[in-house]
Amino acid sequence: SQTIHQWPATLVQPVGSPLSLECTVEGTSNPNLYWYRQAAGRGLQLLFYSVGIGQISSEVPQNLSASRPQDRQFILSSKKLLLSDSGFYLCAWSVRRTGGNYEQYFGPGTRLTVT
């Protein structure tokens, strides 16, 4: 079965410091990978998605970037964190099922607090 890992689970970083959040998926190959930010009362905001190694699409211009160095690894980064980067970050993967239908599954998330 497929599993998705994210680390760290929680992170407290000062303003201006760099960020690296990692997500890995097991049990599947060539998944679509996603980074979301979840804010209270605002649902999930798609930040980046990737359909393959080195292929990154950004949905929202911001202080963050993403990379996909390996098929099942997706990294969210920042060179200098802002206070507004605080939030709950979720990694997800999706797979296309028979008949062209998609399903999406989420990792446990990382709670980032920028101080």
Next chain:
Amino acid sequence: AQSVSQHNHHVILSEAASLELGCNYSYGGTVNLFWYVQYPGQHLQLLLKYFSGDPLVKGIKGFEAEFIKSKFSFNLRKPSVQWSDTAEYFCAVILYGQNFVFGPGTRLSVLP
């Protein structure tokens, strides 16, 4: 652009009450529809999904949802809620070949 709306921001029910959470989407083409649930301190989990066929789909923990194409709706229901159903519920839509779009979520509080 496609969008997903959820009718209620916060719903408060007593145990054994019936639940219906509304979800509407804006696109008229072929869609896949999902409800996700996030229990306090836990992952987002898939509750149920609709791809095609019978518009009434059943999910885990006694939840069901009905797809009404003419109303662009996919409402979530449960005949009798329990305290353990306290969670945040998200409706999501994906168009063929595009990305998932999530609603803003509905927080459900069930009073014992």
